[in-house]
Amino acid sequence: MRALITRPEQETENLRRKLQARGIQADCAPLLAIDIYRDVALPLQDVTAVLFTSINGARAFxxxxxxxxxxxxxxxxxTATAARAEGFSVVEAAGGDVEKLAALVRQRHRPADGALLHAAGATLAGDLQAMLQADGYDVRRVTLYAAKPAVALPAAVATDFAAGRYGAALFFSPRTAAVFVTLAQQAGIGGGAAACTALALSANVAAMxxxxGWAEIRIAATPREDDMLALLDE
Incomplete structure (x- = not known):
């Protein structure tokens, strides 16, 4: 089988290895380019914990x-793995979306334990700051990166998708899914989806x-990479 990964290039190496171990050839079509802002003054006074809603948030912080x-x-x-790789030792992971992250914070961190800093992107998937502020938390949101959509699919990927050469395509966010659909339609290659199963991290991704006209759209049991891979293993 050949599979298409739609994550930014710097996030695909480990996933590509896992696919290759399963005998799956993987191509990459980065749909978002990550622009990390530099020399941002962070309001860290009285902050005792940081909130990372993406791998890029951890890297940007x-x-x-x-x-x-x-x-x-x-x-x-x-995202927790990325934080540990950057040198953090006290790291807890939620279940894959901002609502579950807010619930984790409420369980583990009282408002009196100190302020929270959210290392955010320019585009938000849910207002984590507002969710927690409603419960009395001091949450400071700082925009540290932007994800810019691609203007076209890589030429080789577009050719192979149009020809129905991909058995599966992996989508990890609603935004990347929407960008792919737009670019495929603009290029006139949407018909290639008929030969391909789309694997979605969540129902929100699947909706995009x-x-x-995919052969099938399958949704991971939970929004984790391992559950995406489990769809392939099945």
Whole structure:
């Protein structure tokens, strides 16, 4: 089988290895380019924990601060792994979306335990700050990166998708799914979806994929990479 990964290039290496171990050839079509902002002054006074809602949030925070002594609440296990790789030692992972991250914070961190800093992107998937502020938390949101959509699919990927050469395509966010659909439609290659099963991290991702006539759209049991891979294993 050949599979298509739609994550940014810097996030695909480990996933590509896992696919290759399963005998699956993987191509990459980065649909978002990550622009990390530099030299941002972070309001860290009285902050005792940081909130990472993406791998890029963790990387962007670390590009702007040497602090690794803060507790980390991460949206999911992949983001938690990235935080540990950056040098954080106290890291907890939620179940993969901002609502579950807010619930984790409420369980583990009282408002009196200190302020929280959310290392956010320019585009938000849910207002985590508002969710927690409603419960009395001091949450400081700082925009540290932007994800810019691709203007076209890589030429080789577009050719192979149009020819029905992909058995599966993996989508990890509603935004990347929407960008792919738009670019495929603009290029006139949407018909290639008929030969391909779309694997979606969540129902929200699957909803963005619906305009194309996929062979099938399958949703991971939980929003984790391992559950995406489990769809392939089945």
């Amino acid at each position: 670390c590009a702007n601060s040497p602090r690794r002594d803060l507790a980390v609440y991460a949206v999911g296990e992949a 994929l619906a305009p194309l």
